[in-house]
Amino acid sequence: MNDEPRRRWPPLLWAAIALPLWAALAMLPAALVGAATQSQVPPIWLLIPGLLFATPLVLRVDRRVGPETPPAALAPPVAWWSLAAAVAGAGAMILASEIGNILLSFRAYSPMTPEGPAVEPWTAALLGLVQPLCVIVVLQGVVQRALAVRLPPSWVVAGTILLGAAFSGGGLALQFGLLLILPTWLFKHTGALLPSVAAVLPQALLPLLAVLGVEPGVPGFDVTAADEVLWQPVWFDVLGAVLLAAGVGPLLGAFGGGGDEP
Numbered sequence: 523m524n525d526e527p528r529r530r531w532p533p534l535l536w537a538a539i540a541l542p543l544w545a546a547l548a549m550l551p552a553a554l555v556g557a558a559t560q561s562q563v564p565p566i567w568l569l570i571p572g573l574l575f576a577t578p579l580v581l582r583v584d585r586r587v588g589p590e591t592p593p594a595a596l597a598p599p600v601a602w603w604s605l606a607a608a609v610a611g612a613g614a615m616i617l618a619s620e621i622g623n624i625l626l627s628f629r630a631y632s633p634m635t636p637e638g639p640a641v642e643p644w645t646a647a648l649l650g651l652v653q654p655l656c657v658i659v660v661l662q663g664v665v666q667r668a669l670a671v672r673l674p675p676s677w678v679v680a681g682t683i684l685l686g687a688a689f690s691g692g693g694l695a696l697q698f699g700l701l702l703i704l705p706t707w708l709f710k711h712t713g714a715l716l717p718s719v720a721a722v723l724p725q726a727l728l729p730l731l732a733v734l735g736v737e738p739g740v741p742g743f744d745v746t747a748a749d750e751v752l753w754q755p756v757w758f759d760v761l762g763a764v765l766l767a768a769g770v771g772p773l774l775g776a777f778g779g780g781g782d783e784p
Contacts, residue, residue, distance in 0.1 A: 531587045537668035537681070540580060541689045544660045547576035567645045570652055577656040584664045589671040594663035598714040603773060607708055610769025611721035614704050615728075616762025619743050619754065622697045626751045643733045650729035654722045661686050661702070662709040662718050675710060682706045701725070704770075711777040 531539075551572040556564035585593070598604060641649075666682040673681060683706055687699030705718035712718075728744070731737070738744050742754035 529587065530590060533589045533668040533671040534673075536584075536588055537665045537685065540584070540660060540664045540668070541685060543583070544576050544580045544656075545689070547579055548572040548656075551575065566641050566649065570645075570648055573652050573656045577659055580660055580664060584667075588664065589668055591667060591671060594667060594709070595712075595714040597716050598712040600776065603708075603712060603714075603776065604717045604720040606769045606773050607704070607717040608720040608723055608769070610704055610766050610773070612724040613762045613765030613767070613769060614701060614721070615725040616743070616754070616758060617766065618697055618701050620759050620762070621700060623742050623751050623753055625697060647730040647733040651726045654726040655719055657686070658705055658718050658722055659715060662705060663715055666706060666709055679703075679706050679710055708773075711773075 548569065549572060552564040552566075552568040555568055581593075661682060665685055666678060669678045669681050683699050683702045686702045686706075687695045701722070705721045708717040708721055709715070732744065740754060740758050742752040743758065746752055
């Protein structure tokens with residue numbers, strides 16, 4: 523056995539490096555296939571095994587170079603927190619969709635164009651499920667944990683959101699950053715990944731439901747147009763606000779009381 527002490531990296535440095543390292547590893551299978559076949563656009567489905575390879579590998583690297591703090595727990599001490607997080611996440615998804623429509627109306631970023639390679643529906647659905655969950659595991663379980671070693675709690679939340687949003691790149695950074703507020707806040711109070719995963723699960727399941735033929739058919743949400751911005755119905759935005767309040771309300775009470783908080 524090697525009893526040599528592990529060399530830990532400065533927590534802030536590791537927090538800044540973890541996401542780019544994870545992305546590079548996730549792209550590795552596609553890059554290798556692209557180099558072997560001399561293809562400029564390797565199959566999109568290769569990102570799925572890439573993500574499933576990169577995420578546990580980064581967690582393993584974190585154990586060696588990350589801060590000497592306990593790894594992120596999976597389940598919270600109170601089971602209903604994850605259910606409340608899922609309800610709040612559904613509301614946040616609806617409201618973030620309308621915020622995306624507002625950004626489009628201001629031309630903050632251009633709508634998606636069909637210039638990229640065609641993606642099979644099942645590939646898009648699985649990628650839409652795997653990618654957000656892996657992002658949360660790395661962003662909360664590695665980056666947020668590392669930031670918490672050196673920064674005050676409020677700075678940790680802000681720094682995690684900024685790093686995650688900046689990593690998304692492009693005009694989607696603002697919308698993605700808003701979606702990160704809920705899981706980052708949840709991890710701050712629970713120290714567990716499951717509530718954060720539950721908070722993003724509604725948006726991760728949406729492409730999968732579409733493949734199964736379950737589509738809400740709401741303008742501005744899952745029904746879009748290439749030449750105009752479609753606005754969501756007011757009732758749908760109200761539903762999003764109600765779901766967000768219904769999920770966050772009891773969580774605020776539980777965390778504020780301090781009795782169940784780890």
